[in-house]
Amino acid sequence: MTNDLLEKATEFIRTCYKELNKTDRETAERLVEVREQIHSQGFYEHTAAELEYGAKAAWRNSNRCIGRLFWESLHVIDARTLSSEDEMIDALFEHIRYATNKGHIRPTITIFPQESPHQTVRIWNHQLIRYAGYQTEDGIIGDPHSIAFTKACIDLGWEPKFGKFDVLPLVIQINNNQPKLADIPEEILLEVQIRHPSLKGFEELHLKWYAVPIISDMKLEIGGITYTAAPFNGWYMGTEIGARNFADENRYNMLPPVGRLMGLDFKNSASLWKDRALIELNTAVLYSYKEDGVSIVDHHTAAQQFKKFEEKERESGRAVTGNWTWLIPPLSPAATHIFHQSYNNEMKTPNYFRQPKPY
Ligand code: ARG
DSSP: HHHHHHHHHHHHHHHHHHHHTHHHHHHHHHHHHHHHHHHHHOOOOOOOOHHHHHHHHHHHHTTTTTTGGGGGGGGEETTTTOOSSHHHHHHHHHHHHHHHHGGOOOOOOOOOOOSSSSEEEEEEOOHHHHHHHHEETTTEEEEEEGHEEEEHHHHOOOOOOTTTTTBBOEEETTTSOOOEEOHHHHHHHHEOOOOOOOTTTTGGGOOOOEEEEEEOEEEEEEEEEEEEEOEEEOOOEEHHIIIIITTTTTTTHHHHHHHHTTTTOOOOOOOOOOHHHHHHHHHHHHHHHTTTTTEEEEHHHHHHHHHHHHHHHHTTTTOOOOHHHHOOOOSSGGGGGGGGSBBOOOOOOOEEEEOOOOO
């Protein structure tokens, strides 16, 4: 166990210190320190510089992410000294505020204390900001993706509102203690009302979405150390909202209402009514975020940026890994270069990994 950790730590420190242009002497001295910490307590602690590099490298290694060109710009908030749920909830509020930046979104990660024999911190939310989903006798209300978590919140005492877009509370847990719930203050919450530049009546669909996707249920692994609570965000690519969250039949399932609005021929799938509805839905998402000054990227631009990332990595002598099935956009995939090549889906570390749900 400690041998495995020592091996992972050593490999990480070597790569990290090389990329940070540290001297051989600094690297050797740090390796001695790390070894001593592991032998005396069974784990070691990253320096602030190692943590920052590790979080950025984890983004760079995220095979499913098309937005990796910007990995170096990640803003890393070191929240490892926080010890109470209340302090952590304040840190989550601060993350939301800082990352949202009135719409000029800043890629940000907040890193809570590492997993240790004495302590595990978990955020129960899938994303810090997410809409509730309710299974009722007359069907589902809200986001079906959130049904299980919403039920967990209600069991913990959260008052359900039964709306289509109810922002869920933050739920944070230390060890096996009773999880703490906190509503996100309205002042720090940015949402975009979805409207269409030309389609009459589109706003009557009453669609909206939140500005910042902040993944909060994955663990960050750096040099054999695990951070079970390390929420991170970038900005949205339009298709995530317009071609999946709003369009999937098991999500908001909006293609029929949009198609109806457009007066399309539902009887005949060869009328391509779904495809036409998808295009207008995605046009509306990009238009609304842009007009509100909220950062968003269309899938063509994102693919070009990814191409630049691939080139930069090649120049740096690193092999790019990727998961083709996730990298291709769900709209017009073959209109991007990604579709026409293959990627090695090997998982390098540091990286972000899925972990079991705590509820
Ligand atoms: N696909 C997820 C959603 O629609 C968000 C995943 C992260 N996306 C991002 N652009 N960083 O909510």
